[in-house]
Amino acid sequence: MSVAWSGAEARAGGDVHRGWFPADAEQHRRDAPRYCPACATALSLAEGGQGLTTEYWTGRDRVFVCYCGACGWSGDIVLADRVVGHEAAD
Amino acid sequence: MLTAEQNDELTQVAAGTPMGELLRRYWYPIAFTRELEEFPVRPARLLGEDFAVFKTPRGRYGLLPEACPHRRASLTYGVVESDGLRCPYHGWMFGVDGSCLDQPAERDETNFRSRVSARAGFVQELGGLIWAYIGPAPAPELPRFDVFVMDGVRDIGWTDLPCNFVQIMENAVDPHHTEWLHGRFFEFMARHQGFDAPPSFGKKHVKVGFDAFEWGIIKRRVVEGASEEDDDWKIGHPLVFPYNMRVGGANIEQMQIRVPIDRTTTRFMLYTVHAPAGVEYPAQPQVPDYQIPVYDSHGRHRVDYVEGQDMMAWVTQGPITDRTVEHLGRSDIGVTMLRRMFKENMAAVARGEDPLGVVRLPHERIDLPCEKNKFDAGATFAIDFIDRASSRFSPQADALKKLHIKAHENRKAHKNGKAHDEGTADGKAAAG
Numbered sequence: 001m002s003v004a005w006s007g008a009e010a011r012a013g014g015d016v017h018r019g020w021f022p023a024d025a026e027q028h029r030r031d032a033p034r035y036c037p038a039c040a041t042a043l044s045l046a047e048g049g050q051g052l053t054t055e056y057w058t059g060r061d062r063v064f065v066c067y068c069g070a071c072g073w074s075g076d077i078v079l080a081d082r083v084v085g086h087e088a089a090d
Numbered sequence: 091m092l093t094a095e096q097n098d099e100l101t102q103v104a105a106g107t108p109m110g111e112l113l114r115r116y117w118y119p120i121a122f123t124r125e126l127e128e129f130p131v132r133p134a135r136l137l138g139e140d141f142a143v144f145k146t147p148r149g150r151y152g153l154l155p156e157a158c159p160h161r162r163a164s165l166t167y168g169v170v171e172s173d174g175l176r177c178p179y180h181g182w183m184f185g186v187d188g189s190c191l192d193q194p195a196e197r198d199e200t201n202f203r204s205r206v207s208a209r210a211g212f213v214q215e216l217g218g219l220i221w222a223y224i225g226p227a228p229a230p231e232l233p234r235f236d237v238f239v240m241d242g243v244r245d246i247g248w249t250d251l252p253c254n255f256v257q258i259m260e261n262a263v264d265p266h267h268t269e270w271l272h273g274r275f276f277e278f279m280a281r282h283q284g285f286d287a288p289p290s291f292g293k294k295h296v297k298v299g300f301d302a303f304e305w306g307i308i309k310r311r312v313v314e315g316a317s318e319e320d321d322d323w324k325i326g327h328p329l330v331f332p333y334n335m336r337v338g339g340a341n342i343e344q345m346q347i348r349v350p351i352d353r354t355t356t357r358f359m360l361y362t363v364h365a366p367a368g369v370e371y372p373a374q375p376q377v378p379d380y381q382i383p384v385y386d387s388h389g390r391h392r393v394d395y396v397e398g399q400d401m402m403a404w405v406t407q408g409p410i411t412d413r414t415v416e417h418l419g420r421s422d423i424g425v426t427m428l429r430r431m432f433k434e435n436m437a438a439v440a441r442g443e444d445p446l447g448v449v450r451l452p453h454e455r456i457d458l459p460c461e462k463n464k465f466d467a468g469a470t471f472a473i474d475f476i477d478r479a480s481s482r483f484s485p486q487a488d489a490l491k492k493l494h495i496k497a498h499e500n501r502k503a504h505k506n507g508k509a510h511d512e513g514t515a516d517g518k519a520a521a522g
Contacts, residue, residue, distance in 0.1 A: 020412075020415045021415045021417070022415075025414045025415055028091045028092075028093065029093055032093070044095075045093070045095040045096055045099060046093065051433075052092075052429060052430060053092075053093075054092060054096075054426040054429050054430070055091040055092075055418065056418035056419060056422055056423070056426060057418065057419055057420075058420040065423075065426040065429075065430060067430045067433050069436070069437040072434070074430060
């Protein structure tokens with residue numbers, strides 16, 4: 001099954017070239033996990049993978065919700081500035 | 091946030107794309123039953139393809155690509171005959187299965203006819219709607235979801251929106267928008283435009299939750315003043331994958347339908363069944379349908395009713411919202427779950443499997459989980475719903491309100507009568 005990309009227009013996204021958060025878009029492309037942690041197949045469509053990586057923010061952390069179309073693995077990968085442990089029980 | 095490639099894949103509807111192939115595994119409403127009763131052939135557009143849908147005098151439905159295989163004239167102007175549809179241009183005739191039955195100006199002893207079959211879709215009627223399936227054979231069963239087969243008074247509001255259907259579906263797994271778009275914003279507009287906004291929509295969300303299940307995703311919420319024992323959490327309501335959302339409450343049952351007409355056009359339908367207990371429902375020879383307004387006379391979105399507010403949000407996101415520059419937060423985890431579900435099911439189709447929600451077994455009715463006590467709002471919800479949602483534009487809006495009020499009175503009278511009888515019986519027992 002071939003994917004009918006609509007060329008440059010699709011890759012441009014649209015608003016990003018009008019100055020709409022280009023740094024965040026670039027960081028997403030740079031930092032999103034590129035390979036499945038389970039089977040090492042590429043996740044990125046641009047690199048021939050069949051995965052999906054949706055990014056959301058929670059506080060300062062960036063969470064990548066990943067799905068691998070090759071092996072079906074799914075999970076969240078978090079880029080965190082700080083790791084906080086829980087307090088010891090009394 | 092997605093990459094542009096992922097956004098492109100997610101929003102495609104064309105045949106040959108992963109998403110387009112996934113979407114071709116489902117049935118869609120493409121016309122109202124009454125439309126083919128009024129005139130037996132009409133155009134229909136679905137997933138970016140144009141069709142002629144027709145009903146023969148013998149009551150059989152057919153769906154053919156709009157362009158005649160002969161010289162491409164439109165079959166939506168065809169002549170409907172007992173065995174099929176005849177092209178208005180040169181009279182070529184096609185059966186409901188797409189086979190060419192007649193080529194009036196051609197020699198009959200050749201096999202020319204067998205070479206020019208039209209690629210027919212599958213068509214069925216259910217609940218006042220004409221449904222089509224244009225994917226690979228064998229066609230799955232048409233799912234007989236509860237709202238399409240239950241007793242009650244039916245009512246269908248609809249409009250066509252200039253945006254991709256996925257951004258509309260993402261709204262279905264976004265509970266938080268309710269307290270803002272239909273709460274704070276509604277109150278703001280009401281104050282400035284001089285109408286009353288229903289208080290039940292503005293309750294603060296304390297907790298939201300999402301569960302994948304056999305038909306899609308169940309959305310749950312706890313609003314301020316309620317608890318996990320309330321219907322909104324305990325039952326919730328489902329996004330019915332891939333293009334419906336089942337909602338309800340206070341004896342109103344509804345399927346919100348979002349048909350991908352093409353990549354940037356979505357037919358939005360509110361299929362509603364008013365089913366209060368305690369009253370006899372009037373007969374409906376035809377299900378009333380009516381177009382709901384999107385814009386006002388100044389070309390601005392009409393935001394003085396619930397779905398008008400939703401449509402404003404969906405359409406103003408753009409024809410295909412640019413997910414490369416969105417900023418999702420933790421409150422958007424339902425959106426991430428839906429995107430993953432789309433992707434998982436694209437992969438399932440690529441493997442040759444049936445995706446989520448495709449039904450192969452014949453069945454009478456599929457009941458979907460759906461809360462009854464909406465937003466902990468009690469009995470006022472039905473009247474709020476009619477007054478401040480799309481039903482206000484229904485030609486039967488007043489009759490619907492009377493139906494709910496009458497049913498409520500009957501139930502109350504029945505309850506009081508029962509209590510009285512029980513009281514009398516108790517009294518006799520005590521006396522005895």
